Amino acid sequence: MMKYLSLIIILAGAYLAVPLQFGGNDYVIGIVVSALTIAGIAVAWAMLGNLGGMISFGHSAFFGVGAYGSALLAMNAGLPVFPSILAGGVIAGVVSILTMPTLRLRGPYFALAMLAFAEIFRILAIEMRWLTNGSGGLLSIPRLPTVFGFDFGSRLGGYFVVLTLVLLTVFVYWLIRNRPEGLALRAMHDSEDATLVVGVNATRLKAAVLVVSAFLTGIMGAFNAHYINFLEPDYAFNGSWTTLAIVAAIFGGYKTLWGPVAGALIVYLVDQFVFKAIMPSGHQLILGGLLAAIVIFSPSGLLPWLASRFRKEAGDAAHP
Amino acid sequence: MFDLVAQSVFSGLLAGAYYALIALGLALVFGTMRIINLAHGELVLLAGYIAYTAESRFGLDPLAALPAAIIIVALTSVIIYLLLTRIRVDREINSLILTFGIAIMLTNGILMIWSADIRSTTSGWYLDSIIIGDTLFAMNTEILFAVIGVLVVGAVWWWLSKSWYGRALRAVSSNRDAAKLMGIDPRTTEILSFAVAGLLASIAGIALYSGKVIEPSLGHSLTIKAFIITVLAGLGSVPGVLIGAVLIGVAESLTATLWSSALQGLVSMLLFLIVLLVMPSGLFGRTRRRG
Amino acid sequence: MIARMISSVLALTLGLGAANADELIIGSQIPLTGSAARAGMGMNEGIQVAAKVFNETNGKHTVKVITIDDESQPAKAVAAIERLNAQGALAFTGGYGSNIIGPASDAAERLGKVYMTSGGVATELSQRGLKTFFRISNATGYAKALAGLSDTLDLQSFSLIYSTRESTAEVAKLLEEIWTAEGKKVTLHPFDPSIADFKPVLHKIKLQDRPEAIAMVGYENDYVGIIRAAKVLKPDAKAIMGTWSLATPKMWQDFPDLMNNVYGTAPLPYPAQFNTPEEQTFAEAYKEMHNKEPDYLGIFGYVQGLLLFNAVAEAYDAGTLNSGGVQDALRKTEHDTLIGKVIFDESGDNTNFAHRMAQHQDGAVAIVWPKESATAEARFPAVPW
């Protein structure tokens, strides 16, 4: 009951209080949109990391593919923006099939193989000039449209869209992790034999979760392309899309549902609003220190730490 | 055409030996402790900047900066280790965040201390050309550090497989508790391995400064390069590092010669992927067996 | 507790400085960290000098430049523009890299305020139909300068080495078009920004292309790598030339053994001959503030800053700040500046922009093209090796 109540409060705050308080301030809303974009990737990443037990260093590949896919569909095929965002996610999901051979790799081998894919896609985006305009990139990508008189292309409109996308991503994650498939995935990396002998087809589940994670990451990339209205290979496939998401997910607690979202919001907003105010350039120095500190003082991430402070049962912390 | 390819392979070999120098410290820590030090590239870069300060402020030769670089970088490396030991849960993944945080701090620290300007050696000797058999061209520094690279790989391999400390380190890496029973203090050996990784990073940093151009944002790409080579080599294989590095070096250089330099990254990444998909544990990695 | 934290955060970030009636607030969005930090810092120095000079000479108005680091990231550049707007900025300047300038100037357009830059050369930037976008430099100007010098030196074949980054690829493409149209032979050698060993490329140039001249479009680290490789391989070329960040006193100072006889674009010679009073004021102020010789980034920063400050002051006096007065002031006349006449067209491009070409000559940076501004004869054929 408490759980639903707090969820309702959070939703009301996100959809009502934030716009009422900051709606007129494009700057604040803009930063929050950026933070939510990272949050969306972080959730998608954590889905693969937590459910699949696979740490990917290459999610920027899916972000970039989704971004380019959607932008090109909207610009060249004249697809309306919202359907093309969805299509961008689908393209990223389809492209993730190419990366499936890496599923048989373990740990760092998998992580780096994904990074290699991201790098390959970046170079392909530079080289395939006929499609992507090469390193010149795409300028003036169509904005989010006006629907029923509400301009989604405004900062506030972008905020509602990205907020909804992030919440949907969390919802998909929640659905999957509570299905037997999700349970099996969570169990798989620590108890592989145990899952195999009860009939779990590990490879197929991992492949499925990879596709879903890529799809959701691609959606975030597609949204960002129409929000920022511009793309170039170095930007779309930038490694920082991955690293920021990983940092956010682990910071917040990548094994929890809301940890990645909380992590992204806190890391990004605190960095931009507080550290940057204290130290206009070089504030990332403080961010680096904060990351190091959280790992040392709260190794399971921020949310589990908060949860264990509020609850007596430490054993519950892994399943809020 | 033959001249072109010969020079290309030669350049690739030299580049490979230099890459091996950069990767070795990361490979050592990764191989013995399963810790990926994402700040490794920044340590290499730090050594490069120390060489710059030694040269520009005190007129020292870049190699003469090595002792100072070793002290500072090895100390930083040991501090990273001490912080890592404070991680209690999920060490493999949390060490990523910790070292990434440290990498950010080092990058920004370097930017503040040395500014964003590019730096490289001005000592003429390093950059003078050396011509072998009228057809193969290189800079002195490349030959020098290729030789050093091969020697250092040999030395580290010897150290790990033959010396007492090396054996102790391997004992700790395969079974900490058993090693304790044998009278080995895991902490000491692990500190030592981080210190040695720092030393290796220092040598790599001097090689970097005396042959290439350094700037504060370079660290990240050095880490990635080192990491790729380490994984290509296979966990914990020291000779594998040299071979993996040479493979990448030659592939890059042949791509530039036969195709286009813009595709170097594409080819080396494809090569990396193909090797991994054929040999999932890297070139010289131990495979897991059940039974 | 949380409420207090939020309010203090807001105070830090949104706190609007109470501005003087006649103090004009200008927002500067500049990369001070990240990949474009080097260029950003140079441009920032020039803008700061422009503010100092303006405040000391205008008499009537003063400007206050608020600078925000965009961390070389597009989203943060957009956020910087919006925050500067919230802090009362009347117009914006700064920006480095077309990828960042694109979205940032879009944001400025939406706010209806002028965005003035010198850091983005992509042709498309001025083809977006923005009313408030202005830049004093563009890719064409750089390409024309290299092509102009090549004509004067009567060079017929080129090896063009360029980084696959957006602005470098753009300039390289224009150069290729110009040279091909003139019936000259051009071989392209694109390279990935991450590579450090140029020997394979230079070896190909030496054995296969055998060009009369080697042209480079890249950044400092690329030039250093290319020229070092060329010194090792010694291709038989008559000239080596490049674009920005090359013919600068700083490059000579840092890499004296690489630079002699190299051509590059430059707004001013070195040692600078500051002839006009304006040039002298600039040089003195620059030295006083930064304790070094001005470089091209500083000069551009200064010019873009001063142009903008003057236009804002003019619109303020006319009371047309909110009705497009700033862009009108910028468009309506020619401006005499350190980099020559600046004339803005409808798209905000400086139609008069043509770079000069300079050559490193034993520590001096001599302007060698065009003839009318030359300070010395070009040494030709001559290369650093």
Added chain:
Amino acid sequence: MLLTLDHVTVAFGGLVAVSDVSFSVSEHEVLGLVGPNGAGKTTLFNAISGLVRPSKGKMTFCGHDLTGIPIHKRARIGIGRAFQVPQPMHELTVRENLIVAQHFGTGHSNPGKIDEILDLTRLGHKANRDAASSLALTEQKALEVGKALATNPRMLMLDEVLAGLETNGKRAFMQTLDDARQRFGVALLMVEHDIETISNTCQRVLVLNFGKLIADGSPEEVFRNPEVIRSYTGGETA
């Protein structure tokens, strides 16, 4: 016949762990597999459940040739397995362990049966607790059996599930197994050290030594076999 092994050999490199073993298990049978340490019992189990691949020979289960069937599909055709060292699925609760086993082992959900298994294995009161951290050893072993039961097996392979339990625990556990057999009609194939238990429970006993099958028959018969006695006195250390 439920399970038939026909001249099965498992080798790792040069080491032959199971050598030319043939036997079969019929429906509802309770069959013991004994032998000294290192005789190849666990390897044989691994081969049947698919964790290792035999180098020679043929295995069939309910008419399916097991050779081409990957591990995860063996649960579907009715092979259930409990490990010697309990392997609860970490991070999941007891009930979730059973849900996963049922979903993947049978392809459909049946909450009623989960409750039945929880009841049978006396884990009902801990159904929503963390499987890895909150169970005692006996309970972990019960869960191990419960998971296997949840996959609806026709044959349950039990690898030294009694090891480490004291007498009362053993008795209770045997009771559980017996209930399971009654209620779900499964055949049991169990590796056990405790000859007394085997004698009391099993209808038939197989003896492995150095990878070879040296005896196959009723408990009385087998434990009187001189070769079996020799293998235990000569090779047994534990």
